[in-house]
Amino acid sequence: MTTNKKKVLIACDSSRTLLQFRGKLIEQLLKENEVYVFTPKVSQQHVREKLKDMKVTVYENGLNGSNVSIYSDLKYIVQLYQLIKKIKPDIFFPYTFKPVIYGTIVANLCRISCITPMLTGLGYNFSDKNTKNWLVSMITKTLLKLSLSANKRIRIIFQNKDDYNKLIASGIIGKKHQAFVVNGSGVDLIDYAYSAPETKVISFLMISRLINAKGVKEFYEAARLVSEKFSGIEFKLIGSYDDNIDAIDDQLYANIKSGKVLQYVGQVDDVRPYIRDASVLVLPSYYGEGVPRCILEGMAMGRAIITCDSVGCRETINLSVKQPNGFLIPIKDIKALVSKMEHYINHTKDILTYGLNGREFARQKFDVNLVNEAMLKIMQLN
Structure with missing residues (x-):
């Protein structure tokens, strides 16, 4: 019996966000696909155990998502390249800046058929008043433009229209890009159940x-x-x-x-x-x-x-x-x-x-x- 299961590789910059922000999406993906995760070290045991129970294959790295480290970033790029060559994913889903920038470049080189980078906000990199870290912002914008160069395999996901318009205005993407806007990461209305707020002690x-x-x-x-x-x-x-x-x-x-x-x-x-x-x-x-x-x-x-x-x-x-x-x-x-x-x-x-x-x-x-x-x-x- 043949299977139509596809391989989905997810890349993030923090293991803490995996289940909190993407847990329900991973559950949906697992119904008909194989899911692999490339993440910084999983420090929370309950996250590690849950991913194992879900039958998600986890590969860890030493990426620091918040700061610039040339050695760490280069090592991350090499590890991701080797991983993609090993598992040969059909879909690559990176989110947050470094996985999006480095991951999309590597996935393009490896010619993954569907690359869906998600920008979960542009942070201070696109702030007009960001003079303190202007060099980091300039490098980030340059790399982002390089990574998101338009082709049929890349389908960019935004969480609000302002970010899409900002990248258009900055010349980082153009009208030829395949771009989509979703309403954030969503929230599970069952897990986050309603309760009446306290009004006596505010x-x-x-x-x-x-x-x-x-x-x-x-x-x-x-x-x-x-x-x-x-x-x-x-x-x-x-x-x-x-x-x-x-x-x-x-x-x-x-x-x-x-x-x-x-x-x-x-x-x-x-x-x-x-x-x-x-x-x-x-x-x-x-x-x-x-x-x-x-x-x-x-x-x-x-x-x-x-x-x-x-x-x-x-x-x-x-x-x-x-x-x-x-x-x-x-x-x-x-x-x-x-x-x-x-x-x-x-x-x-x-x-x-x-x-x-x-x-x-x-x-x-x-x-x-x-x-x-x-x-x-x-x-x-x-």
């Missing part, structure tokens, strides 16, 4: 790596100002503080860890208990998101939102006056952030109403099943 939650462009300083300062005016309000911050070219400075990190203004939880494996305990989810990011996963998770669980009118973030706010689910504020505007926090404190019914509206908005637009159906079509698998 709690604002931010989930983010501790980098400047995510708006960590703005959240900290807004929390400090609101605490001076209102008593009994809680502020929590979840996220890793690690080696990144845009990491917050040592003084701000020390202030955050002191616990005087907000509770710093650090990195967690499961954000759901923290979202469940929160009243409002906040992300004042100007990073250049795809579509922020943490906001989708908050919406799915029925949490009102405050976020910035910035790329990716603005996709998560329903602008309908009949079904608002949160507020868009200008980037780096602490005063506006304070104002919207105070709105929820003074109008607790909006916490409930906006949360329910957000759940419905997530069901209509960001359901992971809808997103994955679109992804399979782009990969030419249905």
